[in-house]
Amino acid sequence: MTDIKSMTITELSDYIQTIGEPAFRAKQLYQWMHAKCVSSLDDMTNIPKSLKAKLRSTDETATDETTDVTANTVDITHLAPVEVKQSADGTRKYLFELADGNLIESVLMRYKYGNTVCVSSQVGCRMGCRFCASTLGGLTRNLTPAEILDQIYRITNDINERISHIVVMGMGEPLDNYDNVIRFLNLIISEEGYNLSRRNITVSTCGLTERIRDLADEQLGITLAISLHAPNDELRRTIMPIAEKYSIAEIAESAAYFFEKTGRRITFEYALSRGVNDTDECAAELARLCRDLGAHVNLIPVNPVTERGYEPSGADRVSAFKNKLEKQGINVTIRRELGQDIDGACGQLRNRHGR
Ligand code: SAH
Numbered sequence: 292m293t294d295i296k297s298m299t300i301t302e303l304s305d306y307i308q309t310i311g312e313p314a315f316r317a318k319q320l321y322q323w324m325h326a327k328c329v330s331s332l333d334d335m336t337n338i339p340k341s342l343k344a345k346l347r348s349t350d351e352t353a354t355d356e357t358t359d360v361t362a363n364t365v366d367i368t369h370l371a372p373v374e375v376k377q378s379a380d381g382t383r384k385y386l387f388e389l390a391d392g393n394l395i396e397s398v399l400m401r402y403k404y405g406n407t408v409c410v411s412s413q414v415g416c417r418m419g420c421r422f423c424a425s426t427l428g429g430l431t432r433n434l435t436p437a438e439i440l441d442q443i444y445r446i447t448n449d450i451n452e453r454i455s456h457i458v459v460m461g462m463g464e465p466l467d468n469y470d471n472v473i474r475f476l477n478l479i480i481s482e483e484g485y486n487l488s489r490r491n492i493t494v495s496t497c498g499l500t501e502r503i504r505d506l507a508d509e510q511l512g513i514t515l516a517i518s519l520h521a522p523n524d525e526l527r528r529t530i531m532p533i534a535e536k537y538s539i540a541e542i543a544e545s546a547a548y549f550f551e552k553t554g555r556r557i558t559f560e561y562a563l564s565r566g567v568n569d570t571d572e573c574a575a576e577l578a579r580l581c582r583d584l585g586a587h588v589n590l591i592p593v594n595p596v597t598e599r600g601y602e603p604s605g606a607d608r609v610s611a612f613k614n615k616l617e618k619q620g621i622n623v624t625i626r627r628e629l630g631q632d633i634d635g636a637c638g639q640l641r642n643r644h645g646r
Contacts, residue, residue: 292364292365292366293306293364293365293366294365294366294368294435294437295320295324295346295365295366295367296324296325296330296366296367296368296436296437296440296441297368297435297436297437297440297471297474297478299474299477299478299481300317300318300321300481300483300484303317303320303321304317304318307320310345310346312342312345316338316342318483319335319337319338320335320338321483321484322483322484323335323338324367324484325440325444325478325481325483325484325485326483326484326485326486328444328445328447328448328485330367330368330369330441330444331367331369332346332347332367346364346365347364347365366390368390368435368437368438368440368441369441369445370387370388370389370395370438370441370442370445371387371388372385372386372387372388372445372449373386373387373388373394374386375449381400381401382398382399382400382401383398383399383446383449383450384396384397384398384399385397385398385399385442385445385446385449387441387442387445389414389434389438393414393431393432394414395411395414395434395438395442395461395462396411396461396462397409397410397411397442397443397446397461398461399446399450399454402456404455404456405454405455405456405491406450406452406453406454406455406456407454407455407456407457407458408442408443408446408454408456408457408458409457409458409459409460409461410439410442410443410457410458410459410460410461411434411439411442411461411462411463412433412434412439412459412461412462412463412464412465412468412471412472412475413430413431413432413433413434413462413463413464413465413467413468414430414431414432414433414434414462414463415428415429415430415431415432415462415463416429416430416462416463416464416467417429417430417464417467418464418467418497418531418532418533419531419532419533420497420518420520420530420531420532420533421529421530421531421532421599421601422520422530422562422564422593422594422596422599422601423596423599424596424598424599425461425462425463427598430463430467433463433467433468433471434463434468434471435471436471436472436474436475436478439459439471439472439475440475440478440479440485442461443457443479443485443487444485454485454487455487455488455491456491456492456493457479457487457491457492457493458492458493458495458516459472459492459493459494459495460493460495460516464496464497464499465494465495465496466494466496466499466502466503466506467499469502469505472494473506473509473511476489476492476494476511476513477511479492480492480511489511489512489513490512490513490514492511492513492514493513493514493515493516493558494506494513494514494515494516495515495516495517495518495560496515496516496517496518497517497518497531497533498517498518498519498533498537498542498545499533499537500537500541500542500544500545501545503515503517503542503545503546503548503549504545504548504549506549507545507548507549507551507552507553508552510552510553512553512555513555514555514557514558515546515549515555515557515558516557516558516559516560516589517542517546517557517558517559517560518531518559518560518562519539519542519559519560519561519577519580520560520561520562520568521534521568521573522539522568522573522576522577522579522580523539523576524538524539526567526568526573527539530567530568539580543580543583543584546584546586547583547584550584550585556584556585556586556587557584557586557587558586558587558588558589559577559580559581559586559587559588559589560589560591560626561577561588561589561590561591562590562591562592562593562594563590563591563592563593563603563604563608563609563612564592564593564601564602564603564604565601565602565603565604565605565608566602567601569604569608569609569612571611571612571615573612574612574615574616575615575619577616577621578615578616578619578620578621579619581616581619581621582619582620582621586621587621587622587623587624588616588621588622588623588624589623589624589625589626590609590612590613590623590624590625590626591625591626592604592605592606592609609625613625
């Protein structure tokens, strides 16, 4: 089976020609899949029956006659929503089933400036961050580019509105699935496709420094967020196993490289946990790190995950921590805790389903 939804328009054009069809059909197919978010050949009205038959996938919902099925059967990746939860604040959390039965989560957040979708990049994760629910069962597999894209396309169709912003902050470590994530990014920003503004995309990493440099070299014009969660290596190692591999000094160097190459300031994510990383000393240390890099800080009280045992810092401590950073001239935002009533934290919905 050929995954045509993960192909660039050039690759699709080559493919279409190898099965004896004119190149312009590739453009039509691409627009159906990526601009109109259609994933059934049946709905692609300007594609001739003969070509549909050639392309016909194993999609059971297909109704066209399959008289001329060749070995070229294609797969148009289509995620199936298993559960959708709506929060009082408008946040919608989606549990999607993949073709092989694995489950992933995506979240829609509605802001005044538009619709943001938080997408997953892997089934599970192997980074092992101690406060995170997504990593509890380890990594099952990488998502294909089409599986990442389709989270956005399904949600677009569900709400009948365009998505304006994407954060790659769902399940998984995007830079651990580097090639597929880069391909996803190139597809979602393509003008013939969904045409999402590159400025409105944020990729979040726990800090794989070689890959941060590679990402800088791609010159995609996106924002990079680095999950720091501690201002020194000693503390970071107790929270994030990846800190054994990469020091904060190395992360800072790769962040500086990213800024130098792209002109885009990076964001440090910092989940505040009571008595762990929320002291004034931590704030002072974090401020020093940020000042050198011109980095922003995005604070969030840690989302308690039953299996984990980290407690969120109280509101007073959160604002004291914020003030301390701001006094040092650091740009700080507090991430709004949307969807608290619907298993808001990463991986929680999926874990309840036990897959
Ligand atoms: N693997 C990537 C992206 C996915 S996690 C990364 O590490 O950045 C997205 C963000 O949510 C990260 O900053 C992550 O540290 C944070 N996160 C995970 N579990 C959380 C929790 N229980 N409470 C608050 N933030 C959490």
